[in-house]
Amino acid sequence: MSRVSADVATEATAAARGDAPLTPRRRNFISATFRSQPQAMVGLVIVVIFILIAIFAPLLAPYSIHEKTGAIYAPPSSAHWLGTDDGGVDMLSLLIYGSRVSLEVGLAAALVAMIIGGAVGVLSGFFGGSVDIILMRITDIFLVIPDIPLIIVMAAVFGRNLRNIIIIIGIIYWTSTARLIRAQVKSVRERVYVKRARSLGAGNNRLVFKHVLPQVSPLLIANTVLMIALAIFAETYIAFLGLGDPTTISWGRLIENAFKGNAVLNSAWWAIVPPGVCVTLVILACTMMGQSMEDALNPRLRVGHLAVRRFRVRPLHGKLETE
Amino acid sequence: MGRTDYIVKRSLFALLTVLVAVTINFLLFRALPGTAVSGLKCRACTVQFKKALAHDLGLDQSKWQQYKLYMENLVHGNLGVSAISHKPVRGELWEPLKNTVAMITLGTVFSIVFGVLTGVMAAWRRGTVVDRGSLWLSLAFYSMPTQWLGLMIVYFVADRVGLPHGGIQSPDLGILSQPSTYEYWKDRLDHMILPAMTLGLVLYGEYTLIVRSAMLETLGEDYVLTARAKGMSNWAIVWKHGFRNALLPIVTLIALSLGFIVGGAIVVEYVFNYPGIGLAIVDAIDKRDYPFLQGAFLLLTFSVILFNFIADLVYFKLDPRVTT
Numbered sequence: 001m002s003r004v005s006a007d008v009a010t011e012a013t014a015a016a017r018g019d020a021p022l023t024p025r026r027r028n029f030i031s032a033t034f035r036s037q038p039q040a041m042v043g044l045v046i047v048v049i050f051i052l053i054a055i056f057a058p059l060l061a062p063y064s065i066h067e068k069t070g071a072i073y074a075p076p077s078s079a080h081w082l083g084t085d086d087g088g089v090d091m092l093s094l095l096i097y098g099s100r101v102s103l104e105v106g107l108a109a110a111l112v113a114m115i116i117g118g119a120v121g122v123l124s125g126f127f128g129g130s131v132d133i134i135l136m137r138i139t140d141i142f143l144v145i146p147d148i149p150l151i152i153v154m155a156a157v158f159g160r161n162l163r164n165i166i167i168i169i170g171i172i173y174w175t176s177t178a179r180l181i182r183a184q185v186k187s188v189r190e191r192v193y194v195k196r197a198r199s200l201g202a203g204n205n206r207l208v209f210k211h212v213l214p215q216v217s218p219l220l221i222a223n224t225v226l227m228i229a230l231a232i233f234a235e236t237y238i239a240f241l242g243l244g245d246p247t248t249i250s251w252g253r254l255i256e257n258a259f260k261g262n263a264v265l266n267s268a269w270w271a272i273v274p275p276g277v278c279v280t281l282v283i284l285a286c287t288m289m290g291q292s293m294e295d296a297l298n299p300r301l302r303v304g305h306l307a308v309r310r311f312r313v314r315p316l317h318g319k320l321e322t323e
Numbered sequence: 324m325g326r327t328d329y330i331v332k333r334s335l336f337a338l339l340t341v342l343v344a345v346t347i348n349f350l351l352f353r354a355l356p357g358t359a360v361s362g363l364k365c366r367a368c369t370v371q372f373k374k375a376l377a378h379d380l381g382l383d384q385s386k387w388q389q390y391k392l393y394m395e396n397l398v399h400g401n402l403g404v405s406a407i408s409h410k411p412v413r414g415e416l417w418e419p420l421k422n423t424v425a426m427i428t429l430g431t432v433f434s435i436v437f438g439v440l441t442g443v444m445a446a447w448r449r450g451t452v453v454d455r456g457s458l459w460l461s462l463a464f465y466s467m468p469t470q471w472l473g474l475m476i477v478y479f480v481a482d483r484v485g486l487p488h489g490g491i492q493s494p495d496l497g498i499l500s501q502p503s504t505y506e507y508w509k510d511r512l513d514h515m516i517l518p519a520m521t522l523g524l525v526l527y528g529e530y531t532l533i534v535r536s537a538m539l540e541t542l543g544e545d546y547v548l549t550a551r552a553k554g555m556s557n558w559a560i561v562w563k564h565g566f567r568n569a570l571l572p573i574v575t576l577i578a579l580s581l582g583f584i585v586g587g588a589i590v591v592e593y594v595f596n597y598p599g600i601g602l603a604i605v606d607a608i609d610k611r612d613y614p615f616l617q618g619a620f621l622l623l624t625f626s627v628i629l630f631n632f633i634a635d636l637v638y639f640k641l642d643p644r645v646t647t
Contacts, residue, residue, distance in 0.1 A: 137336075137339070140336070140340070141339070141340045141343050141344075143579065144340050144627060144628050144631050145340070145343075145344055145347070145624055145627070145628075146581075146583075146585040146586060146623050146624060146627045147583075147586060148583075148585065148586025148587075148589060149585060149586065149589070149604070149619070149620045149623045149624070150347075150620070152589075152604065152608065152616075152620075153348075153351050153352075153616065153617075153620050154351065156608055156611075156613075156616065157351050157352070229466070233468060236468045236470070236471075237468070237469075237470070237586065237590060240468075240470045240590055240593070241589070241590070241593070241605055241608060242605075242608065242609065243608065252468075255468065255470060255471050255474070258474065259470070259474060259594065263474075263478075264474065264477055264478050264488070269478060269479075272471075272474050272475065272478060273475070275471070276467065276468060276471030276472075276474070276475065279466075279467075279468050279471065280463065280466045280467050280468070280471075281466075283465075283466040284462060284463065284466040287462065287465070287466060288462075
């Protein structure tokens, strides 16, 4: 499931227009994002709440998730706020514990993708030449191979435990990060201060770690936040197709359980709706945060009439509004 | 660099991608524990028999020889034999493929038409209620797991609109009398609508977001300002100046999202029990029918590569500046 993320969109538009990628303002971009974009704040709050729920799951969950505590598919009641599933297990507890695995897979897989994509992007952009050509061809190829079938095949081949699933998702989703970072590094490399540092005798290591990486890291972070959403998605797909880790409970597993346990036939909406709502909320939150960060990093959006966010194509008060 | 250069370059790239996909396909399935022979259990399956069979399948040769054999078979269109039905995989893929293509086409056309309309409108009415409403709606659809949206539609929508929950044909069709052509195809279509809508809605969210951001970029350009100053009609500004230029990123991104459509189709078909490639794949996973899985994966990869190649050509047609 390659939901084409917004960064690819920005990159593609920039490429189509033929202008150079834009540099992020490095300092305080995160606080700037949250100050200027309220939806980023909303996203952050949602994610923090879910992370807290995941951390304190044992304290919050009213029942054990390993034993039957009610009737099969019992509707919501004061004892079971969200009813029970096909095994009589409390849904709310399952949901709370499920957040652990889903978030863990999301964060860890996004991290794997960030490391691979960041490394490929920096190497490719910084060294250019044949390194660039080879790495970018590999990236292009990975970009075209449909990811869910590839994930299915890999999960079927390598076995169904959490670590493998994290690695597989990471291996598949690094491509867009690599391309984005490469474009950024290419423009940073040509900056005067980098050239000066080079002529002062700075080695490649120093240039990359001291000058290039700090410049691209905001973009890398924004991209990773978007990647978390993709990874959580991928986990639900894998679990739904019965390729998830059979020993763990995740939101994906809960959706699978609702489907396989015939929740529809039993009219048990409480087994179907909540896990999907949780996934949707987290993904919405990550998308809002990631996109707001990218917007905050894009100075083009703040330049005079080019600031699309301010430019009213249909003037509301009889004149064009500019910043 | 000229036109032919570009086409040759893209064709070579597509070929290279196919080659890599085939190789990945070969390597991944060879990484599995056991071979096609070691899992066999039957009374006649003596050690000698297994050895002979392994020899027939080329399993006693080196990996490199096996790879060559595999490629040779592929060139001849031989995808191997299903481990469950013992029929050639190629034939087994054909029927589900037709069903899937019909369903996907319906969903994709729906999402492109409505995605473009909403996206353009949202960008044009930037900052208004229309924009914010459609932005949230598409973000919400974009954030839903496809399989969950499918379940929700089965649970909350199917009965209300009187469409079937799943399958591809009503069980009672043609029992009392031979169905007319119209009845037959209407029944098919009825079964196709909900899965196609599920896929279409998720894609709709994505396409709206893509179209909107691409349109915002172009509507902010100087030439749009100029067009306004010249007093051109809104229609001409939006479609001739704005959309025409926004098409480039839109086409690329829609082509790239094809990989997702394929993945989405798998879970959608599973939810709706719609007998397409996706359901066949899920079945094959359950039964560990690796030859079939291998063939299906290759088919899906080929189709995505093909569509990306077509998008490359369209891209070239759209923008004469494209040379790389």
